[in-house]
Amino acid sequence: MTLPPLHIIVNGEDHHLMVPANRxxxxxxxxxxxxxxxxxxxxLGKCGACTVLLDGRPVHACLLLAHQxxxxxxxxxEGLADPAGTTLHPIQEAFxxxxxxxxxxxxxxxxxxxxxxxxENPTPTEDDIKLAIAGNLCRCxxxxxxxxAVSACxxxxxxxxxxx
Amino acid sequence: xxxxxLEYVTADNLSQAVELLDSAGPQAxxxxxxxxxxLNLKKKRACPCILVSLQAIDGIDRICLENGMIRIxxxxxxxxxxxxxxxxxxxxILCQAAGLIGSWQIRNAGTIGGNICNASPAxxxxxxxxxxxxxxxxxxxxxxxxxSARNFxxxxxxxxxxxxxxxxxIRFPCPPANAAGCYMKLRRRKAVDISxxxxxxxxALNEEGTQVASAxxxxxGVAPTPVRVPGAEDLITGRSPKEALENARAIGAACVAAAxxxxxxxASADYKRTIVNVFAQRCARHVLTTLKEKGKPQ
Ligand SMILES: Cc1cc2nc3c(=O)[nH]c(=O)nc-3n(C[C@H](O)[C@H](O)[C@H](O)COP(=O)(O)OP(=O)(O)OC[C@H]3O[C@@H](n4cnc5c(N)ncnc54)[C@H](O)[C@@H]3O)c2cc1C
Ligand code: FES
Ligand code: FES
Numbered sequence: 001m002t003l004p005p006l007h008i009i010v011n012g013e014d015h016h017l018m019v020p021a022n023r024x025x026x027x028x029x030x031x032x033x034x035x036x037x038x039x040x041x042x043x044l045g046k047c048g049a050c051t052v053l054l055d056g057r058p059v060h061a062c063l064l065l066a067h068q069x070x071x072x073x074x075x076x077x078e079g080l081a082d083p084a085g086t087t088l089h090p091i092q093e094a095f096x097x098x099x100x101x102x103x104x105x106x107x108x109x110x111x112x113x114x115x116x117x118x119x120e121n122p123t124p125t126e127d128d129i130k131l132a133i134a135g136n137l138c139r140c141x142x143x144x145x146x147x148x149a150v151s152a153c154x155x156x157x158x159x160x161x162x163x164x
Numbered sequence: 165x166x167x168x169x170l171e172y173v174t175a176d177n178l179s180q181a182v183e184l185l186d187s188a189g190p191q192a193x194x195x196x197x198x199x200x201x202x203l204n205l206k207k208k209r210a211c212p213c214i215l216v217s218l219q220a221i222d223g224i225d226r227i228c229l230e231n232g233m234i235r236i237x238x239x240x241x242x243x244x245x246x247x248x249x250x251x252x253x254x255x256x257i258l259c260q261a262a263g264l265i266g267s268w269q270i271r272n273a274g275t276i277g278g279n280i281c282n283a284s285p286a287x288x289x290x291x292x293x294x295x296x297x298x299x300x301x302x303x304x305x306x307x308x309x310x311x312s313a314r315n316f317x318x319x320x321x322x323x324x325x326x327x328x329x330x331x332x333x334i335r336f337p338c339p340p341a342n343a344a345g346c347y348m349k350l351r352r353r354k355a356v357d358i359s360x361x362x363x364x365x366x367x368a369l370n371e372e373g374t375q376v377a378s379a380x381x382x383x384x385g386v387a388p389t390p391v392r393v394p395g396a397e398d399l400i401t402g403r404s405p406k407e408a409l410e411n412a413r414a415i416g417a418a419c420v421a422a423a424x425x426x427x428x429x430x431a432s433a434d435y436k437r438t439i440v441n442v443f444a445q446r447c448a449r450h451v452l453t454t455l456k457e458k459g460k461p462q
Contacts, residue, residue, distance in 0.1 A: 003172055021172030021215065024202075043165050043206065045199060045270060046356055057243070057272045063202045064273065067172050068195070068219065113268065135267020135356050 008069050010035070011079025019066045026050045026061035029076060037077035037108045041137070048136035051109035052076050058113045058135075077108035080115065091115055091153050100149040102140035110136045114150045122155040165206040171214040177221055178303055178332065184216045186305045186328045192216055194330050196239060197273035199266070200282045218277075218330065225275075227251065229338055236334040238277025242289075243268065245276060254338050257292045257345030257366050264288055264349055267356045277331045280316070283323045283389075284358070290317070290390040291364035292347050295380030298336040304329040317389035343368035344454040346447040349384070350439045352430065360430045361385045361439045363419065365447035367400060373459035376400045376408055376452075381415075381444070386423035386436050393422040396444065405456040412445045412452075419444035 006019045010033060019028060026043075029035050029052065041049035043062045050062040053075040080089040088096070091111050101107050110133060117124055117132040124132070129150045130143075138146060172195075175181035185192050193212035195201055196219075204210035218224055218239055225239040227248050234255060236245070245251060246263035265271055265279070265288050279289040280300065290313070298313040302325055309326060316323050325331060339345075345366035349359035362384035370377040379397040384390045396418035399411040425436035 020169060022167040022169050022205075024167065024206075044203060045266070048267065048269060051269055054272070058269050059273050060199075060269045063199055065167075065172065065195075065198060065202060065215075067174070068198060068217065070174065116268075132268055135269045 003067070006067055006070050008066075008071075009073045011075055021065065021067060023066040024062060025052075025064040025066045025069055025074070028066040029061060029074070035076050035078050039105055039108060041105070046137075047106075048109045048113065048133075049106055051112045051136060053112055053116055056116060056119060058116045060135075075112070075115075077111060080111065089115075091118065091150070094149040094152045095146070098145050098149040098152060100141060100145040106136055106138040106140075110138065110146060114153070117150070118153055124150070124154055126151065167202075167205045168208070168211060170205075170212060172217065173214065174217045174220050178224070181216055181218060181221065181330060182303055182305050182328070184214070185330060188214050188216075190327070194218060194281070196275040196278035196281075197241065198278075199270050199274040200278060200284075216330075224332065229254070232338050233335050234338050236276060238280075238331045238333060239275050240277075242266075242271035242274050242276065242279070245289075246271065255292075255296060255336070255345065257295065257347050257364060258289065260345075261288045261292045261347040261349075261362075261364070264347070264359075270356070276334060280334070281323065281325060281331055283317055283319075283321050285320050285388055285390065286358045286360070286362070286385040287390070288347075288349060288359055288362060288384065291362050291382040291384040292345070292366070293334065293336070294382035294390055294392050295345065295364040295366040296336040296339070297380060298334050300331055301333040301335060302326060302329040303332040308332070310335075314392055319388045339366065340368050340371075342373055342455065342458045344451045344458070346450045348443045348447055350431075350443070359385050361423075361425070361436045361443065363440060363443040363447050365444070365451050367451050367455060369405070369455055369459050375402060375404055376455065381419065381447075383419060383423055383440060386425040386440055388424075391422055393419050395422060400448075400452070405452045405459060409449065409452045409456075412448045415448045416441040416445040 005016045039049040041047035045060045045063045052061045191213040195215040195217040225237040242262040242265045246259050279287045293313045347364045349362040364382045367379040379400045381393045381396045396415045400408040425433040427433045
């Protein structure tokens with residue numbers, strides 16, 4: 001049985017690729033598409049460093065076969081800032097401003113989860129934020145500044161635009 | 165961590181899926197969300213030659229109420245279950261359990277069907293399904309079978325799923341309005357951790373709102389399979405919630421008697437028994453107090 005080409009829309013761009021069945025989505029993103037913003041921490045679904053948005057919902061790219069994403073939108077951190085590469089997304093701005101980034105290894109996954117949360121709930125409480133990012137480990141910041149950064153992006157927080 | 169080369173087919177419909185499973189035999193594995201299976205492929209704990217993905221089958225993730233039965237398609241994800249308005253209203257115990265699974269990422273990919281077929285003794289959806297008297301509808305080339313949740317599990321990772329079949333749907337009688345349920349699980353950290361022990365407690369009043377008419381109590385993580393505890397249920401049914409509440413300690417003891425935990429890395433058998441006792445009593449107090457409120461004449 002021959003596997004049909006995989007069709008995925010990565011950061012808004014259509015890709016039709018011949019991909020072997022045993023290819024993990026994370027490897028496809030990092031190696032075949034050279035989008036190395038998505039990180040591999042544990043490779044076991046436990047750390048969240050590999051979080052991408054599949055049709056808008058956060059998932060672990062390390063635990064998905066590439067073909068499971070067939071026909072889906074895959075959004076990685078590279079697609080978040082404006083395409084010209086001149087302005088960061090408000091969530092990225094907030095992470096920088098609040099000091100929510102130290103080594104930065106968890107940041108792409110963390111920001112993707114935060115983006116999905118804010119898209120579905122523009123006014124999350126602190127508990128909503130903590131619950132949403134519970135699967136994203138950070139070994140540096142102690143989380144407070146991350147929660148601050150996400151809170152700062154909530155509608156009505158008085159900061160920047162509201163992306164709901 | 166690389167995966168050994170294998171074949172992959174996305175089934176267009178149920179009959180194609182069961183035909184593929186039938187012709188490939190034990191070499192084939194059903195792929196749902198992959199949160200267990202892809203991990204097992206990576207760790208070389210599973211080595212199927214062909215994966216049959218159910219992802220594209222129309223309607224296999226449907227959640228609905230029909231003729232008094234709640235029906236949940238095997239491919240419904242934990243995140244959908246946790247938030248589903250019908251389930252929140254009628255069978256909140258299942259939403260509670262689904263919402264406690266893994267992380268948001270795991271809940272977005274992992275399915276109830278995968279949780280059932282993986283048959284981990286600690287699978288969080290399992291005790292609530294036993295407590296709700298669920299039945300599993302499986303599909304094969306020669307037709308469907310219905311197996312009660314109570315009889316489905318035979319050991320860790322072992323089920324009565326007929327060979328060549330896939331799990332299609334979960335069904336249970338829709339609990340009445342004057343029912344309540346509670347699921348509690350012990351884990352070492354607040355997220356992304358499987359349960360060390362879990363207690364599911366579901367009960368409903370009679371129509372007059374005076375007595376507990378039915379109860380389902382089930383344990384997870386403390387035996388080779390999830391187990392029902394009829395001995396604890398008998399201490400509740402036929403009694404007013406107030407009377408039943410007086411049996412809280414005996415309910416805890418009956419649950420401990422039904423558990424056969426082992427010492428492992430997560431906790432000692434003794435500690436698991438203590439937790440079963442405490443959680444069973446907490447669940448009992450929570451559910452029976454809620455029922456007492458619901459039973460009050462308006
Ligand atoms: C980091 C992490 C945390 C986790 N935390 C929890 C937790 O807290 N609680 C918990 O209960 N589980 C947990 N799990 C386990 C897992 O996420 C769940 O068991 C999940 O429900 C599996 O569903 P899936 O759709 O991903 O199944 P898959 O991985 O696709 O399949 C699992 C198994 O079931 C079979 N299968 C799947 N669907 C069917 C079907 N319809 N018919 C026949 N066979 C089928 C597959 O062949 C495979 O053997 C965790 C996993 C990870 C990686
Ligand atoms: S790399 Fe995927 S969860 Fe850790
Ligand atoms: S900033 Fe280093 S892991 Fe989060």
